[in-house]
Amino acid sequence: MDEILEILEKNGRATAEEISRMLRKKPEAVRKAINKYEKDGIILSYKAVINKEMVKYNNSGVRALIEVNITPQKDLGFDKIAERIYSFPEVSSCYLISGTYDLLLIIEGKDLHTVSKFVSEKLAPMENVRGVVTHFLLKKYKEDGMVLKRVEENERIAISY
């Protein structure tokens, strides 16, 4: 992967100017490369990673992992039915996977009731959906490479040879 992407993936706030200094390139060249990545849909968006476990009064609701079994459609396979499913705003992630079921969804809703309602009224009755298994998330430990717990940091001595 291009080093520009590697830097931005770690820190979306790194400016083209800063990246150009890290990579000893012209700022203009870096700016151009970033623009192209954005245009080509390689960089999709920039956002803050929020540790909701630590937000007070957070009403981020509940999350569930849902296994979905599907009957694939002739000529279209899974793609069309997957699209119908992931277009619901409740679906935050959707993966086609190998193994005992076909789609893995991550669903977000404001409470248990909302999620159950989505599953029973929208998802399960869908044509081609043969079965669903819902797993409610109890606790998040780590997400996208980030550990969601404040760990006590080992303070390095501030000066040494």
Added chain:
Amino acid sequence: MSDKRGNSRKISIKVEEMQPSGIRVFFDLVLGMKDVISLGVGEPDFVTPWQIREAGIYSLESGFTSYTSNKGLVKLRMGLQQYLKKRYGLSYSHDDQILVTVGVSQGVDLALRAVVNPGDRILVPTPAYVCYAPLAELAGGTAVCLDTSADGFKLTPRVLESALSVPAKALLLNYPCNPTGVSYTLRELKDLNRILLKHKVMCISDEIYADLTYDFEHTAFASLPGAKENTLLLNGFSKSYAMTGWRVGYACGTKEVIAAMTKIHQYMMLCAPIMSQMAACEALQTGSDSVAEMKREYRRRRAFIVDGLNSLGLDCSLPQGAFYAFASVGKSGLSSMEFCRRLLQDEKVAVVPGTAFGKNGEGYVRISYAASMEKIKEALSRMQRFLKKIKK
């Protein structure tokens, strides 16, 4: 009882005479202060990669809590044998040419004690890491500083040749160098090697920063033509794998020298901690991706900080290795120590005075980029404010 300097004889004269580092006072000042942004550390800011830590934990869980062979775990020495062969084409037998030490510092001490006779001259290009000269003196030798400040902090064949107009026992070479970040290309090393062979001077080569070489491949001194029999290679896990606290290093050389070092090692240390050695085995087996990733990060920081320092008028060339920029504070009109003291007090940024590494480090400060990009950015902007203020 007291000698003519009024010292009581409780402490050995040699130790009394060891460089009473004036730097210590400055270090204490840093350590006593809160919320300092530190670019003053001599170790990676990364933690040891998890799989290596896990191997250390597993060794404890499995009850590996004993001594190991004095030379170190066979498994580790065999791993090192393979690694050195693959990386540098060097053939050292795990049986009698590799010794596992407690960090490179102990390796340096063992090496000097093993080879130095009273009065032997040990050549140390300076500015240099702090332990070489004192350990040479403790071993009974005479440390001879070779000033590299006029040559971009590189030991040149000319300086080496002229130092050898008086015979010497060994050259203590450290590259990439702490504090200057200077390293040597294959051709430069060949020139130095030729002179050493001609004068029959041993090379003790501290290559602890070998994996952090940015602009060309690191060449092990021992891999130069005819150099292996004449060289003691010192390296370790601290810097490459971010394992400073584990204290594992290794020494490779002739049977003769390794046997002599082992003799001392068995009395003073017995062995390196077994859990650290187990972790080091894991590092050799699976650590190379982590090393590559950390190296990429250091390289970006290097470019960023050197660019920033130069634009502030703290002139420095692009260091070829390690994680230090050695910047000139000449334009500030302050001495190294004064610069560091005031920067610390006014802006709470810690860097190390060049004089910590030898008299000829005067006029320079060592700035470590083993700190996050955020900290580097903040430190640079504080330095800018500081420099503006002192110009008034």
